[in-house]
Amino acid sequence: MISPRRVAVYAALTLFSLLFLLPFVWQLGTSLKTPAEIATGTFNLFPAEPQWENYAEVFRRAPIATWFFNSAFIAIVGTLGATLTSAFCAYGFAVLHARGSRLAFGMVLLTILVPYQVLIIPEYIVWAKLGLINTPLPILLPWFLGGGAFNIFLLRQFMLGLPRDMVDAARVDGANELHIFVRIILPMCAPALAIVAVFHFIYMWNDFLRPLLYLPDPSAMTLPVGLSGFVNKFARQWHLLLAGSVIALAPLLVIFALAQRVIARGISIAGVRR
């Protein structure tokens, strides 16, 4: 016997999740319509005849393939850098004892409080003076130095939960800390590293302000920056604009589908921080 209360819970959940997903379905449907069909303004979700041609036209009218490649390069290299360096730093905070450790960890937490937006002026001036605008270095280098406060925090939490016996045993056997980190801790952290990598990849793929500042040239642009130009260029051509944004979303949807468990686990680790 199903209680009315449970029916209400399911009904509410279904309604709300459809409401959250509807924009995506609508977007996909509209990106496959002809401009004439969009203009008639009928409520049908899907086109009478899917216009795959819209996608071909977006590729013809803008260097989408280049932008896609630039985005992928930056997101992959940045994710590698952030994951490895944040694990490296987290090892220091989680396993090694030192005076000043609390102070240094306080600095990690402090960086969460300072929005990147307030730092852009001096950073931009320095990179411009160095002649490194339109190179990926201004975007990638910071991720190789520290790897992000959230990532350090998450990996430190995970490492604190690992058994210390193996570390102590390895020390007795004369292994140095670098060896212990690479051979013992890093493999045990694989699940947490996966979480950091997935979240950071998503973050870097969506990142807008940094690529907007540092990669203004059309040949160096990332997909979000290119797409933001679309919004003006195709202001009234919704079928092309929406097709472009479907292309930008596609890799995230694939990762989201493949890494659902990793994402859910990551949230529950991040969420219970105290």
Add this chain to the structure above:
Amino acid sequence: MQRVDEGAGRLSRFRSLFAPLPVLQRVEERWFWFFIAPFLAGFLLFAFAPLIASFALSFMEWNLRGTPALVGFDNYADLADLDGKGKIVLKAFSNTVMITVIAVPIQLVIGLTFAMLLNQKVKGMALFRMAFYLPTVVAGVATAALWRWILGSEGLVNKALEVVGVAGPAWFNEPESVRWGIIFMLIWAGTGGMTLIFLAGLQQISKDILEACECDGAGRFRRFFSITLPLLSPTLFFNLVIGLIGGLSLFTETYVVSSGGGGPANESMSVALLIYRLLIRNLDFGFGSAVAWLLTAVVVLLTIVNFRLSKRWVFYDN
């Protein structure tokens, strides 16, 4: 007496930072600094130095070509000149604050509601959870472009309003509605992340306490306000602090809906967008840095106030 003791304690702790240590411990300390060296370098280069540099720049006038000239407090005087240069700054701050103080509480309430629904041991929870979270994952330019379509004059929302006989505005093209459009967008994009963090928090609450409370005859509301909410307060606090900081640094959404201009009539100009425009369009580094410092000060002060207030309502059970 106690004060003196406290001072002595602090002094000896400070001294102990430089006291000689046994060899093994000294080796371990060296390793510690070796491992956190990348973070320290990144902190100095990409957080500390820019913060100090922008503080210095805020007392200068410079546009990349000439040499920076010291102008004292001129930039801050400009900030206060609400009929001149300061006007747009005040507008940007009031827009940003309005969007944040409306969007974040709604995100919190809806996020907590969804999390409570998901916590009812429903079948297919993974599916629902992901449906709520998907907009957060894809939040960025692509979804902001999508919202320009949804909230366009012929968009999804206006068609729905048409059915009930209301003529909707061209949301992002009219000064009265542009911020509301951004607020809708933020609620849609930001609620999912909060939902999942709330859910993780709810799952930490022991069922025993709630059942004991039920046995004592407490009703649903009583249980929520007396047990669930206090035990969930650290999670609520976390979502609040992160949500407010995120709201105050709003950039991508306003950039996309206004094509980088903050319009119509500066009604969607956010502080971060203003800093970007002062940097890239106006090359007004000094004044831009003053605005950036004002935003930093607001964020830091707000966070301090939040932590102070949290002592009154956030309950830590350790």
